[in-house]
Amino acid sequence: AQKITQTQPGMFVQEKEAVTLDCTYDTSDQSYGLFWYKQPSSGEMIFLIYQGSYDEQNATEGRYSLNFQKARKSANLVISASQLGDSAMYFCAMREARSGNTGKLIFGQGTTLQVKP
Amino acid sequence: NAGVTQTPKFRILKIGQSMTLQCAQDMNHNYMYWYRQDPGMGLKLIYYSVGAGITDKGEVPNGYNVSRSTTEDFPLRLELAAPSQTSVYFCASSYFGLAAYEQYFGPGTRLTVT
Numbered sequence: 001a002q003k004i005t006q007t008q009p010g011m012f013v014q015e016k017e018a019v020t021l022d023c024t025y026d027t028s029d030q031s032y033g034l035f036w037y038k039q040p041s042s043g044e045m046i047f048l049i050y051q052g053s054y055d056e057q058n059a060t061e062g063r064y065s066l067n068f069q070k071a072r073k074s075a076n077l078v079i080s081a082s083q084l085g086d087s088a089m090y091f092c093a094m095r096e097a098r099s100g101n102t103g104k105l106i107f108g109q110g111t112t113l114q115v116k117p
Numbered sequence: 118n119a120g121v122t123q124t125p126k127f128r129i130l131k132i133g134q135s136m137t138l139q140c141a142q143d144m145n146h147n148y149m150y151w152y153r154q155d156p157g158m159g160l161k162l163i164y165y166s167v168g169a170g171i172t173d174k175g176e177v178p179n180g181y182n183v184s185r186s187t188t189e190d191f192p193l194r195l196e197l198a199a200p201s202q203t204s205v206y207f208c209a210s211s212y213f214g215l216a217a218y219e220q221y222f223g224p225g226t227r228l229t230v231t
Contacts, residue, residue: 004159035219045160045207045222091159102167103148103211104175105220107159 003027004092004108011113013082020067021077021111023092029053031097034075035105036066040088048090051075082115089113118143121223123208129229130198138193138226140208148211149191150175150220151183153204160207166191167213198230 005024013019025034036048051059051066059066067076079086089112093105124139142149147168152160152175162175166185180202182194191210195202205227209220 037222043205043225043227045209047219047221050219093160101213102165102173103213103220104150104162104165105160107152107161109159110157 003106004094006090006092006108006111008111009109011111013079013113013115015084015115015117016081018078018080019082019113021079021090021092021113023075023077023108025073025075025092025094027073027094027096029097033095034066034068035093035095036064036075036077037091037093037107038086038088039091039110040085045091049077079113084115084117087113087115120144121208121210121221123206123223123226125226126224127227129231130195132198132200132230134198135194135196136198138195138206138208138228140191140193140223141189142191142208142210142221143189144210144212144221145188146210146212146221147188148213149185150209150211151181151191151193152207152209153177153202154207154225155204163193163206195228200230202228203230204228 032053034051038046049061049064063080065078089110091110092108121142150165151163164183166172208223211220
């Protein structure tokens with residue numbers, strides 16, 4: 001079964017508008033962490049934001065925020081004021097407590113975001 | 118700091134050949150990982166290491182081997198290359214002790230097996 005589901009293969013957004021990229025996860029662990037990474041066309045993986053399962057507040061990093069809804073098991077990425085440079089593939093990932101102290105991540109299949117001028 | 122470096126950037130192998138993908142990090146991270154990314158897909162864990170001399174299998178280890186003799190280096194060995202191993206390979210590292218366990222990625226190696 002998929003542990004990380006990203007249901008939007010591709011998204012478009014107008015420059016300067018906000019966009020939400022969806023991510024749902026499946027775990028029975030109480031302690032886990034959720035990550036978002038950006039992969040531009042150049043191919044590198046860039047860490048964007050992290051949310052711990054016990055964090056009471058939604059994580060924010062500049063124009064990125066994570067809309068964490070624990071009961072729904074969702075961890076959507078919100079990008080405010082989109083820029084052309086935000087065009088990339090975005091991956092949601094999870095680290096489960098059951099993986100022990102290994103830091104192993106499970107990745108979703110990704111969402112391709114295109115920002116229109 | 119160079120971060121995580123990988124060599125080579127590109128490689129074409131013939132079926133049955135072998136090669137080693139090199140990975141090094143200069144951040145004194147104790148954890149290191151190898152992932153593969155097939156076209157249009159997410160990353161899948163091949164092998165990981167929590168310290169020098171300690172390695173373990175990930176989700177897709179078949180056809181690969183690793184070793185970790187130093188904290189800095191984590192090479193991935195492909196034996197008897199097959200077309201199914203055509204992929205982009207990423208090495209990553211992280212530091213145990215940080216709450217996020219954020220992983221830092223190398224630039225990737227694009228491998229084609231024909």
